[in-house]
Amino acid sequence: MLAPIDTRLMALLSLPRNAVGAEIGVHEGAFSREIVRIAQPKRLYLIDPWLLFPGETYADSWYGTRRATQDIMDARHAHVAATFQRQIEAGSVRILRALSVDAALMIADDELDFVYVDGDHSYEGVTADLSAYGPKLKVGGLLVADDYMLGSWWKDGVVRAVNDLIGRGQYAIEFKMGSQIALRKLTG
Ligand SMILES: C[S@@+](CC[C@H](N)C(=O)[O-])C[C@H]1O[C@@H](n2cnc3c(N)ncnc32)[C@H](O)[C@@H]1O
Numbered sequence: 203m204l205a206p207i208d209t210r211l212m213a214l215l216s217l218p219r220n221a222v223g224a225e226i227g228v229h230e231g232a233f234s235r236e237i238v239r240i241a242q243p244k245r246l247y248l249i250d251p252w253l254l255f256p257g258e259t260y261a262d263s264w265y266g267t268r269r270a271t272q273d274i275m276d277a278r279h280a281h282v283a284a285t286f287q288r289q290i291e292a293g294s295v296r297i298l299r300a301l302s303v304d305a306a307l308m309i310a311d312d313e314l315d316f317v318y319v320d321g322d323h324s325y326e327g328v329t330a331d332l333s334a335y336g337p338k339l340k341v342g343g344l345l346v347a348d349d350y351m352l353g354s355w356w357k358d359g360v361v362r363a364v365n366d367l368i369g370r371g372q373y374a375i376e377f378k379m380g381s382q383i384a385l386r387k388l389t390g
Contacts, residue, residue, distance in 0.1 A: 223315060227319070249302050254275050317345050319345065346382060346383070
């Protein structure tokens with residue numbers, strides 16, 4: 203039997219090497235490790251507030267009250283900081299512990315060659331990320347969104363937000379593989 207394809211790892215193979223990138227939504231850094239291993243970025247921003255989100259909407263998310271506590275979120279941040287200590291000291295990884303829209307203020311326009319969007323999966327959250335990080339991405343850069351599918355708690359949030367962006371015509375679909383969708387920025 204053929205082994206199943208890991209579409210998230212396949213998506214990573216499409217990222218430019220030795221480039222500047224960002225991962226929005228880091229959790230415990232498992233995927234960040236793969237980005238570093240496969241894309242070998244010159245600089246990678248790891249963006250996550252590691253903040254417990256109160257309220258029923260987020261309760262079943264990895265950062266909601268049924269699956270985490272603030273102590274757990276703090277421990278995840280500490281784990282990521284320890285995992286990337288060497289790269290942080292070398293300057294190739296920067297952790298921005300902040301909500302993505304606030305972290306965007308610490309990144310220059312046209313600085314990013316790629317951004318991996320995997321933070322707040324609500325329609326409003328993804329829409330805010332696409333809007334805040336669009337200007338940060340160079341023309342020709344790649345925006346990859348995870349969980350482009352109908353989800354559990356986030357329902358059609360990711361699909362609708364990404365489709366809105368596609369509909370505006372500034373990006374072309376590079377590929378859609380499993381629940382990964384990659385868009386190429388066409389114009390500034
Ligand atoms: C699905 S997890 C990320 C998983 C990670 N990319 C991986 O593949 O291992 C979602 C993460 O998004 C973070 N998050 C939620 N809202 C966010 C926001 N507004 N800005 C940045 N990160 C956010 C959560 O704290 C959580 O760690």
